[in-house]
Amino acid sequence: MSTIVIIFYFLAAxxxxxxxxxxxxxxxxxxxxxxxxxxFSIAGHYLLFNAQFLALVHxxxxxxxxxxxxxxxxxxxxxxxEDEVHKPRITRIGALVVFLIMSVVFITIFINSKTITGxxxxxxxxxxxxxxxGKVLLNxxxxxxxFISILLLTAMIGTVLLSKxxxxxx
Amino acid sequence: MxxxxxxxxxxxxxxxxxxxxxxxxxxTYAERKVAAFLQDRIGPNRAGKFGLLQPLADGLKLFSKExxxxxxxxxxxxxxxxxxxxxxxxxxxxxxxxxDRLHVFGRDVxxxxxxxxxxxxxxxxxxSVGVYGIMIGGWASNNKFxxxxxxxxxxxxxxxxxxxxxxxxxxxxMTGTLSLKEISMQxxxxxxxxxxxPLSFLIFLICAFAELNRTPFDLAECESELIGGYxxxxxxxxxxxxxxxxxANMFISAAILSVLFFGGYNYPGMQWMIDNAGVNTANxxxxxxxxxxxxxxxxxxxxxxxxxxxxxxxxxxxxxxRILIPxxxxxxxxxxxxxxxxx
Numbered sequence: 419m420s421t422i423v424i425i426f427y428f429l430a431a432x433x434x435x436x437x438x439x440x441x442x443x444x445x446x447x448x449x450x451x452x453x454x455x456x457x458f459s460i461a462g463h464y465l466l467f468n469a470q471f472l473a474l475v476h477x478x479x480x481x482x483x484x485x486x487x488x489x490x491x492x493x494x495x496x497x498x499x500e501d502e503v504h505k506p507r508i509t510r511i512g513a514l515v516v517f518l519i520m521s522v523v524f525i526t527i528f529i530n531s532k533t534i535t536g537x538x539x540x541x542x543x544x545x546x547x548x549x550x551x552g553k554v555l556l557n558x559x560x561x562x563x564x565f566i567s568i569l570l571l572t573a574m575i576g577t578v579l580l581s582k583x584x585x586x587x588x
Numbered sequence: 589m590x591x592x593x594x595x596x597x598x599x600x601x602x603x604x605x606x607x608x609x610x611x612x613x614x615x616t617y618a619e620r621k622v623a624a625f626l627q628d629r630i631g632p633n634r635a636g637k638f639g640l641l642q643p644l645a646d647g648l649k650l651f652s653k654e655x656x657x658x659x660x661x662x663x664x665x666x667x668x669x670x671x672x673x674x675x676x677x678x679x680x681x682x683x684x685x686x687x688d689r690l691h692v693f694g695r696d697v698x699x700x701x702x703x704x705x706x707x708x709x710x711x712x713x714x715x716s717v718g719v720y721g722i723m724i725g726g727w728a729s730n731n732k733f734x735x736x737x738x739x740x741x742x743x744x745x746x747x748x749x750x751x752x753x754x755x756x757x758x759x760x761x762m763t764g765t766l767s768l769k770e771i772s773m774q775x776x777x778x779x780x781x782x783x784x785x786p787l788s789f790l791i792f793l794i795c796a797f798a799e800l801n802r803t804p805f806d807l808a809e810c811e812s813e814l815i816g817g818y819x820x821x822x823x824x825x826x827x828x829x830x831x832x833x834x835x836a837n838m839f840i841s842a843a844i845l846s847v848l849f850f851g852g853y854n855y856p857g858m859q860w861m862i863d864n865a866g867v868n869t870a871n872x873x874x875x876x877x878x879x880x881x882x883x884x885x886x887x888x889x890x891x892x893x894x895x896x897x898x899x900x901x902x903x904x905x906x907x908x909x910r911i912l913i914p915x916x917x918x919x920x921x922x923x924x925x926x927x928x929x930x931x
Contacts, residue, residue: 447727451665454720474709481716482749485742488723492739547705548766 426466433459446491454484471548592695601701604681612835613643615886619835622890650828658821660730669725670822670829676718677836683707684843685769687853687875691867699853699875700769707768708756711844712749715799719745721833722801726818737817740807740901744798747908752795754916755788758923759848772852776859782849787919789849791912796841798908800834803893807901842885846878853878 436456440449457480464473555563617632617639624631632639660666687699704710719742726738762784763771775781782789798805809817819830846852853874861870899907 451724470704471706471709474706474713477713478709478716481713481720482746485716485719485723485746488727489739489742489746492727492735 422466426463429459429462429466433463447488450484450488450491453487454481457481457484471551596695596697597701600697600699601682604684604686604701605678608678608681608836608839611839611882611886612832613647615835615838616646616831617643618886619890619893622887623894626891626894647828650825653824655826656821656823658729658731660728660821662728662730665724665728666821667826669721669728670826670833671721672724673718673721673833674829674836676714676721677833677840679714680711680837680840681843683710683768684840684847685772685852686878687871688773689867690871699871703767703769706766708760708766708771712753712756716745716749718833718837721830722818725822725830729818729821731821733814733816734818734820737809737814737820740814741801741818744801744805744807744904744908747905748795748798748912751791751908751912751916752799754913754920755791755795758788758916758919759785761920761923761927768847768852772847772854775851776854778851778856780849780851780854785849785919785923787915787922789845791916791919792848793845794907794912796845797889797892798904800837800841800889802834802838802889804896804899805904806898807904838886838889839882842882842889843878845885846881850881 433456436452436459440452440456443449443452458477461473461476464470464476620642621631621639623629632642635641635645657663657666682701683704685700685703690697690699722741723738726734726741729735759781760766762781763774765771765774771781801807801809806817809819814820819827822830853871855874855877858870858874861873
């Protein structure tokens, strides 16, 4: 086995383990810490593809995001009480069914998707470099890129609106 | 990859590590001397000549102190907190170009541990991880004051990272690269970025203070309200690691400020020196120039600490969200217009 494969298996095991621990640990802060570790190992997977930019942006975005998540956990939840909210059985079965349907959808997407990296393979350019990435994003994928920005803007406006409403009720 | 390359890089990495440690050690000494100077005192002068052995004595004292553990259910996280803080503080130095190149044993030795395409993003990534050390340590202490300090540090970090990133974007629009090596090379002579991007420099400097948790932004360890902040429960070398990480971060921030805005290893007349005195002499002078800039910034950071009083927490948040972020967005627009107009 080559070194890359060994690293891949190690990373994959680590990703899965931390992902499961995120769900199973009772303490919400522990969950958040496992989630950070999980995202870091996913960044490691990106590095295996030599996608440095993607890996670093992943770390920056998610480590900041999970820090906010941790702050909210501390501020909004009562951490002293360790009682698990008892969920009715129908919710659990529903969650399982939704999970199965989602995985079927994802698996079909991954099997049927056709990657369109062919053009870049032959161009001989270093398509990991941010210059090429920027050109591709703002030329061929301009419309989806702008749509994402509108989506993010909507989310931001929504957050501002929600926090404003709470103030009025006081 | 030949073995000479690996040896070369290992030597560079070890030297950078040693220099970071020594600089952090003597920053603690310098801090006390600067404080003494600003307050018209003498400062440490017992251990060695001029108190030069004071950092060693401090280290020895911290090592020999009792290891105290608070009554916490998260013993592991309590130990891992200072470790994360220290590791991330030492990781950043990997991408900083300390000099251009030296010609040793018939090889061109690049004075940088690694030159990745996205060095600047790497620094941002590591810095954003760094606050986890404070957050995890403060939370695992199982103490209200520690938790308050940690929450303050985290929210401050999250707020000021935005303004820092935005101020960087204006700089990147001008340089067109994220590699710190190329940014250094572009600033040869006196062509320093600070003359083109003064606003960006100012915002970055303020945010660096906030990210370092230094006065006037040290709300995380505000002793008049929070005892000691996030490290209230820490003792012995774990406490030492938190303090040491702060000084290591200070050194690295000073280095980043010098590289990004003050020309890095460049000094006026460097090309003339290369032509007339040889590559090695010119580049050794370059390394010295970089360290003079770094020491200048470290002194500036200490000077501010002993001059300006601490902000209130709401003032800190107002400064971050209502002043620095709009200012950096305006800076981006101005930079864009200038680039369009002059190119």
